[in-house]
Amino acid sequence: MKIEIDAKKISSSPNLFNYENTLDDETKEILNQLKQQLIFGNNSCFLISGYRGAGKTTLVNILKEEIKKSNNKTMFIHLNFSRYEDYSLVLRKLIREIYMTFLNNENYKEIEKKDRELVDSMKLLYERTFFEINNTSNRKMLTELDMKLESSFSIKDIFEKLGPSMAVIFAGVNLSFDFIPNVIKYFNIFLLFGSLVWFIYQSFKLNSYFEKKKTVISELSIKSLYDNEIAEFHLKNMLKDLELQDIKIVFVFDELDKIEKDDEMEKLISDFKPILLSGLASFIVISGQKLYYKFSNANILDDSIMASIFSKSIHIPLTINETLENLFSFYISDPTNLENELLKLYRDSLILNSNRTVRRFINIIIQDLTWQDGKAYLLIEEENIKVYKTDSIILNILNEVIEANIEDSQYDAGIKDFLAYQLFIWIKKMKLKGKVYFAFVDIFNFDENYPEIYPMWCKTPLKDLCNNLIKSLLENNLLESKEEIEAEEKVIYYVWTSEAEIRTEGTINNLDNAKSAILENMIELEKYCREIILDLNDEKGHYILPFNKLINELREINVIDIQLLYQIKNVTKISNKVRHGIKLTDIEENELYNCVSISKMLIYKLIESYCYYVVNSYISNKEYKINNNYIQKNVDFIAQNNQNNHPDLIFEVRYKNSFSGSDKNTIRNLIRKLNDYNLLTQKQNKLILLNFSKDRGRVFEKFANAFYTIIESEYPELKEYIYLFYEHEVDKIFDYRKIESFLDTVATNH
Structure with a gap:
């Protein structure tokens, strides 16, 4: 079902102008x-x-x-x-x-x-x-006293300046008194004395200096502080x-x-x-x-x-269901779609998985959106209707438990939400157990799951609330119980019934995940064994045989070989213990993880064996025979034509429930195998792909589109020599008549 969504209205953060739709x-x-x-x-x-x-x-x-x-x-x-x-x-x-x-x-x-x-x-x-x-303030006081006394004199300077004047005066005095002759006789002494005097006045300078200075500086700095x-x-x-x-x-x-x-x-x-x-x-x-x-x-x-x-x-309380329903309706482009039963169940599933919080509710919708030509759509899978219906029933149960035990209580709004929210958490824990039995303590353990910040007085109300939830699930046939005696005490174990279609994301721990996975794989394996018996035998009485007798009968009619039979029986021993809640030993727990991958492989091996059986029966009276000597490592099996000039049929069996980018590499590898075999046999042969899936055609459609795109662009010469067969779960996945009719078409196309 494809529902158009108004993408402008939806956001992981609700628009403020639309809060009328998000607030109760x-x-x-x-x-x-x-x-x-x-x-x-x-x-x-x-x-x-x-x-x-x-x-x-x-x-x-x-x-x-x-x-x-x-x-x-x-x-x-x-x-x-x-x-x-x-x-x-x-x-x-x-x-x-x-x-x-x-x-x-x-x-x-x-x-x-x-x-x-x-x-x-x-x-x-x-x-x-x-x-x-920093703001800095400086105050500076300066006191300075400076006194100087300096004297300096030079005889040379004096003589040079006074000499001429003294000569004139001496000449004048000598003219007046005529005393030169009296001193002539002392001229040599005068000359010596004059030379000495001249040396002294050229070399000698007398300086006298006196200075007194006193300076006083006083400075005060103030720096502002900045702290918390x-x-x-x-x-x-x-x-x-x-x-x-x-x-x-x-x-x-x-x-x-x-x-x-x-x-x-x-x-x-x-x-x-x-x-x-x-x-x-x-x-x-x-x-x-x-x-x-x-x-x-x-x-x-x-x-x-x-x-x-x-x-x-x-x-701020958890959003009520009515508000989330109105918000969902607000996003739908065509209001007439709101009356569709599948859409209503899908909406209830959204509310349950959102834990009644607006943001998670919106995020789940955004996660499910797909875009085409600029428009947003919700693709709601019709085959998931049982999942959505189970969630819708669980949501109604939660509403009844909340109304009966919480809404009319005297607790504060925050405590009421706390109690209601635990119901959603417990449901998720139960879902994560899958098809594995669980005890009450696995879902509610106050000492381990609730730290000291939670009110201690709420331990008893929480225990009663969890008991009421389990009781309601039992009454609605979603859970079933059994009693076991452990350490001389009675322990009640619970498991989801076949009426409940459970799907969730995430795991509690690796061991629980492994237990759930092996049970799901073995349930699928047993279902396919019964459908194969019914398809080949046409006697409905065989359909209700115990699983052990069922696989023995498949061995008797040569659908499976002895090796596959023993592998199935070995995995069944472990899965039966898990199914019945029997405690596994340490060795068995370690073996369990290996059995998970083996059980998945057994499903493929069973389908491959079925195809081999049908093809071998079909060609037994024709000009083909199965050759197991070649290439068992390369393809599943080959039907060789008795006439050398006629093509052989290369068979590849596929069982996939999803499509990924790696499938394109698988396609190219298959085509290379066809080319390699053509070179070996020196003739043009045919590649036949037998596809099986639980999906209703979407996975095969993507695979086929990728296949033909690669052939058209890379191997156009092989287009007429490759055939795709597809079968999926509607009423049954196996129908040998369809395969034989398909092979008739392949055989007649030369």
Whole structure:
């Protein structure tokens, strides 16, 4: 069934303008109350809790848009916590987000004109979150005393300057008194004395220097500090200044539940306590159920920090079925399709597997989408109708259990969701068991599955709830039970009945997965054995034979050989123990993993043996014979023509329930085998592919398209010599008459 989907409406994050389709009445009332509290009430601290995917962040985004319509002076500051970070880093992020949000606020320009100092201080504080900026103040006092006394004289300079004058004076005096003759006799002495004097006045210089200096310098440096405490101080001042400008701040701390360690989450909340309780802004802390349980337990703990911080706890409930049904209808392009029974069952299966969370519900739909010519479609497989119907019945059972045991209880909304969510988890655990028996403790074990954060008092209600679920599944014939005595105690084991068609993804552990896989393979093997007996014998009495007698009869009529018979019997021993819930030894557990792959191979071997039997019976009175000597390693078997000039028939048996890119390599290998055999026999032979599948034709259609595309483009000369036969499960997968009719067509085409 192909259903067109309006792709513009569907998104893994629901569009805000479509929230009427994603929120139920209870959540809409929560939204309205929170909106009025933030607009008209005092600043407070709120805890918004709920399961992941329930729509917590979507609700806050809707709240933001709703408040923006009526009050554009409210700023929402978002901070996401994907992991734990030191308080200092978170504080810096917070300051950055305030400034960046403020820059994009409609009131920024107006406030910048009114209070430029506020804008500058916010910018400076913002820059400090990236760089180390220091304000430095220096005061310097300088006292300096400088005294100098310096004297210097030169005889040479004096003589050079006074010599001429003294000569003139001496000449004048000598003219007046005539005393030269009296001193002539002393001329030599005078000359010697003059030379000495001349040397002295050329060489001698007398300097005298005196200096006194005193300097006093006094300097005081003041450097501003920047740490968490001061950052908090500036942040609070910023919030006060914004409050004076009528700007209301709402901080949103999102994804706090992604901090895995409880002590780290509590430390972060404790560090923020002074800001959370400052009253300068409102705080919305978004978290999963884990923080909600801590808040619920806070009232019975001594001096718990949770009880003192959050003024109100708001729980976003799991989406009710009706809302998810409306959302699904909203996506369907043609409303007339909604009345189709298959589509309704598919929708119920989606709700069950989504655990009633919007995000997972949408993601499953997106995963199932296929595109063609720019349009999106849901391809709903008709052969899966039993799977969808089983899920629909289980969903109705869960609704009844919830209504009878949870809805009218006195528990808080968060505890009610916790109890309801466990029902979905238990169903998934049961599904993962497949066809393997399981005990109550495999599904519910409080000590192992529920850590300390879960309320201890809920142990008994959970146990009763799980018992009621199993009881309802038994009453609706989806489960069956048996009793075993172990260690002198009675233990009840459960298993899905044949009425329940179970399909799920994932595994609990390798051992459970192996048990489930071998049972599914052996059920399929037994089914095909019975259909082959019925197809070849035409006596319905053989169809109800025990499996052991069934395979013995197949051996007696030579459908299977002795080796295949022993292989089936060996795997059956292990699978019977698993089927009946008998504990396996360590050796048997190790053997189990090997038996899983062997059991899958046995299905193919059985189909190949059946084809060999039918083909051999068909050619027994014709001009062909089966030759097992060649190429058993290359193809399944070859029917050689007795006349050398006539083509031989190369047979390849395939059993596949899926198509992948590797199948193209298989196609090319098969064609190469045909060419190799042609070279060996020196004639043109025919390749016959016998295809079997549980699928209703889609896998074979993809395989055939790929096959003919490769032949047309790479081996066009072989097109007339390759034949494809296909049979799939509708009423039965085996019909030797169809194979013989197909072989008649092949034989007549020369």
